[in-house]
Amino acid sequence: MTYRSLAAGLAVILTGALVVTASPAASGADHRRTPLAWGPCADDIPGVPVNPKLVQCTALRLPVDWSRPRGATFDLVVARRPALDQANRVGLLVFGPGGPGDSGVERVRKGDRFSEELLDRFDIVSFDPRGVGRSAAPRCSPSPTVPKPPLLLGGQADFDATVAYNQALWANCRPTSPVFDHADTLSTVYDLDALRRALGESRLTFHGSSYGTLLGAQYAERFPHRVRAVVLEGVFDHSLDVPSFVRSQAATLQDSFDEFVAWCDRSTDCVLHGSDVRAIWADVLARADRGEYAPSTAFDIAALPLGMLHVPNWTDFAQVIKRLDGGVAPAPRSLPVAAAVFCADWPVRVRDYDEYAALVRLAAVAAPDVRYGAGLIAVQTCLGWPTPVRNPPHELRVTGDARLLLLNALHDPRTGYEWAANVADQLGKRGRLLTYEGWGHGSYQRTACTISAVDRYLVDLVLPEAGARCPAA
Incomplete structure (x- = not known):
């Protein structure tokens, strides 16, 4: 991230x-x-x-x-x-x-x-x-003394490291912008x-x-x-509360992936036409889990639909999957969130790794093909942000x-x-x-x-x- x-x-x-x-x-x-x-x-x-x-x-x-x-x-x-x-x-x-x-x-x-x-x-x-x-x-730079955590957290140590990393980053941001705590x-x-x-x-x-x-x-x-x-x-x-936010963002990305697969099934413009697209994609994710696309991580690969289906750019996405199937890894993509804005609008009351892991499982159930969705990226961005927030969620x-x-x-x-x-x-x-x-x-x-x-x-x-x-x- x-x-x-x-x-x-x-x-x-x-x-x-x-x-x-x-x-x-x-x-x-x-x-x-x-x-x-x-x-x-x-x-x-x-x-x-x-x-x-x-x-x-x-x-x-x-x-x-x-x-x-x-x-x-x-x-x-x-x-x-x-x-x-x-x-x-x-x-x-x-x-x-x-x-x-x-x-x-x-x-x-x-x-x-x-x-x-x-x-x-x-x-x-x-x-x-x-x-x-x-x-x-703000002009932000990570603290050279606080290591960057992995994109997908694997345990309580990773969770603690993410909180420490975020808070050190925000400490560097804060003096550079008068509105950092008022965004x-x-x-x-x-x-x-x-x-x-x-x-x-x-x-x-x-x-x-x-x-x-x-x-x-x-x-x-x-x-x-x-x-x-x-x-x-x-x-x-x-x-929305945090679980509903994560679930719904994962589900809507899964829906767009389903629409992409349906297009590939019916259109000869798709380079995967005639293939089992879900099976190829599942194999790509399994290979990413084994580290075959380094330096891109499994999280990077799973985030590709988020970056490519918003246009939607179905033709290019199919070509990317075909290249991945052939072993060609894409460059890691940046999916940034403006933390000073988003974290002040959405309280991320995720207290430990177990609660984070529950959100990961929730997203995976809602989006079996794309796993995570944008909600988890936003949650990880805001781990450690002080609560209560300035603009808490509510119905209009x-x-x-x-x-x-x-x-x-x-x-x-x-x-x-x-x-x-x-x-x-x-x-x-x-x-x-x-x-x-x-x-x-x-x-x-x-x-x-x-x-x-x-x-x-x-x-x-x-x-x-x-x-x-x-x-x-």
């Missing part, structure tokens, strides 16, 4: 962006702030030239700790792509990046996240959330409302993706009277007139359809679930049907019919 996303954008300093200080009040009162001073973005994305006429950047100075609004501050870095059709501009759309650890600034700079209609009709705004990228990301999503909810006010918007139009759906849902919960429209794409369910309680649109693939390997259905149930009449009957993580740009349904809601506030579904591409 690496912690690369904790250090994404290290030593990146925003150049040319002016800083505006928001009011310390966390109440969401809607009086106008001094307008943000937009300027050129930093030239820090390879292959994406700076174009101040197309995209501008700024920084918003915010409290580190919203319970101490007049205390220490940090700069939230924000990017804006003005609407191309200003005469027919609807307003401003804020994008909530996923991960946790993704950069919203990069999404806006690249301009590849939304339809032509939305780019025409909205100013698209996003940001690097606190603790990510340009917004006070939870609830704090980012208050950042988002401060951004709304600084932008001069009376109500928020928001599209959150993957982990960004947690931000959108909790914003609607805290500030329902400030919601114009909220899209949750690839829905995160924050009501959204009031007021807000109506949220949820969009999820039926076969999503990361945010399973079960999660979207659970969140829709929590929202009741305030939520509407649109089902994409296909595959992969993220559904908005999959088909004309999904694009049209989301765009009509964001532009015209027209929700799809209850039970609406978009066919697979």
Whole structure:
């Protein structure tokens, strides 16, 4: 396990962006702030030239700790792509990046996240959330005196070593970022409302993706009277306890693996077509257990479906399995989790190896072909994090007139359809679930049907019919 996303954008300093200080009040009162001073973005994305006429950047100075609004501050870095059709501009759309650890600034700079209609009709705004990228990301390095534990723990000694390793890493991270202990999503909810006010918007139009759906849902919960429209794409369910989280993430990855196997059985585009794919994969995992793919571990090999089925990239995944069957090992992959964010949202009350091993068995039962799922990676990342956490899981309680649109693939390997259905149930009449009957993580740009349904809601506030579904591409 690496912690690369904790250090994404290290030593990146925003150049040319002016800083505006928001009011310390966390109440969401809607009086106008001094307008943000937009300027050129930093030239820090390879292959994406700076174009101040197309995209501008700024920084918003915010409290580190919203319970101490007049205390220490940090700069939230924000990017804006003005609407191309200003005469027919609807307003401003804020994008909530996923991960946790993704950069919203990069999404806006690249301009590849939304339809032509939305780019025409909205100013698209996003940001690097606190603790990510340009917004006070920590600079983390493992302690040279604390050995790195194995990826799959084999006993109490490995468990203790993981706790020690994590805590030593966090001790090195903490002094490098003022928000390291304040990077939870609830704090980012208050950042988002401060951004709304600084932008001069009376109500928020928001599209959150993957982990960004947690931000959108909790914003609607805290500030329902400030919601114009909220899209949750690839829905995160924050009501789950740790066993339910691990089981459901493993099960949804298994479902995507099952869909891959079914595709191989019916499609000649699969290089394993006509073979027993499950048997080949099981043999690959057995060989990984024996160390035949070193330096890739068995955990690395078992994590390949997580890295390749989210697109989904079935053709390439089949080729990887064929190469593994031939003895060719892939390079180890990094599946990082932004610990300062995730661990503050999800309490990992796993006290010893026996409790950890119970989670491993739970995942294996739910996902016999893929074994682990992303949940165990997240759990291991957070072993030793202090509890209680700042933003504990709970069922959503959204009031007021807000109506949220949820969009999820039926076969999503990361945010399973079960999660979207659970969140829709929590929202009741305030939520509407649109089902994409296909595959992969993220559904908005999959088909004309999904694009049209989301765009009509964001532009015209027209929700799809209850039970609406978009066919697979």
